[in-house]
Amino acid sequence: MAVMTLTRSTIGKKVIMAVTGLVWIGFLVFHMYGNLKVYNGAEYFNHYAEFLREMGSPLFGHLHILTILRILVTVAVLLHIWAAVSLTRAARNARPQNYEMKRLVQADYASITMRYGGLVIALFLLYHLAHFTWGLIPIPGGFITGDAYHNLVGGFQNIFNVLFYLIAVAALGLHLYHGTWSMFQTLGFNNQKYDSTLRGAALVLGILMFLGFAIVPLSVLFGFVKLPLQ
Numbered sequence: 001m002a003v004m005t006l007t008r009s010t011i012g013k014k015v016i017m018a019v020t021g022l023v024w025i026g027f028l029v030f031h032m033y034g035n036l037k038v039y040n041g042a043e044y045f046n047h048y049a050e051f052l053r054e055m056g057s058p059l060f061g062h063l064h065i066l067t068i069l070r071i072l073v074t075v076a077v078l079l080h081i082w083a084a085v086s087l088t089r090a091a092r093n094a095r096p097q098n099y100e101m102k103r104l105v106q107a108d109y110a111s112i113t114m115r116y117g118g119l120v121i122a123l124f125l126l127y128h129l130a131h132f133t134w135g136l137i138p139i140p141g142g143f144i145t146g147d148a149y150h151n152l153v154g155g156f157q158n159i160f161n162v163l164f165y166l167i168a169v170a171a172l173g174l175h176l177y178h179g180t181w182s183m184f185q186t187l188g189f190n191n192q193k194y195d196s197t198l199r200g201a202a203l204v205l206g207i208l209m210f211l212g213f214a215i216v217p218l219s220v221l222f223g224f225v226k227l228p229l230q
């Protein structure tokens, strides 16, 4: 019954969006921070990538915790997209006739950036997994399983890859800004007294995530992060 209320009502879907969004914020903060280990060199970075696979050892076996986390973020992103599509449809049905002149009021602007931005991020995510996890996109020197540093540095030799990553992480920064702010509203932090503080916190998160992610491909492109013996 509680699950049905969650999946059927508008507020239930918004709660699903907020909670699944929060799961991704948690993942992204750690991922962004983890990426900055490229500045410590190949050995350190690969050691960290290996740690991710061995997490929980010796209690848990190879890949166990990572697999649980992978399932969690996959379920979260699928539910997030499902709730977004479902809320968009409901909003459209509630307003059947098109406005003669569509007013781009603030709410429309935000929801348009969220929808198209979300689509860019989803496409990026598939490309990113194909690039660095599945090794399906050609990179100079070839994809080497277990050498995340080599794959990362090779991947960003290509300026088009760097540009695509920059566009995606800019979309991500905006998405996190609007999304975190909406999340605060949904989860009940809507005392007007704290509005500007919460908006500020959402903005800081969006900007930090954009800068923290963007700096890595740019550092490779401009030669600050190189392959060993290059």
Ligand code: HEM
Pocket (backbone or CB within 6 Å): 031, 035, 049, 070, 121, 125, 128, 129, 132, 133, 148, 152, 165, 169, 172, 213, 214, 216, 217
């Ligand atoms: C410039 C920014 C980014 C860089 C340099 C980067 C780098 C990497 C690398 C090197 C891996 C492979 C790690 C390994 O298998 O050893 C990886 C995996 C991954 N990245 Fe990113 N990433 C970036 C941005 C993002 C963003 C914005 C997202 C999400 C929107 C994301 C989501 C993921 C996911 C889901 C994985 C797979 C983790 C796993 O299942 O093992 N990454 N990333």
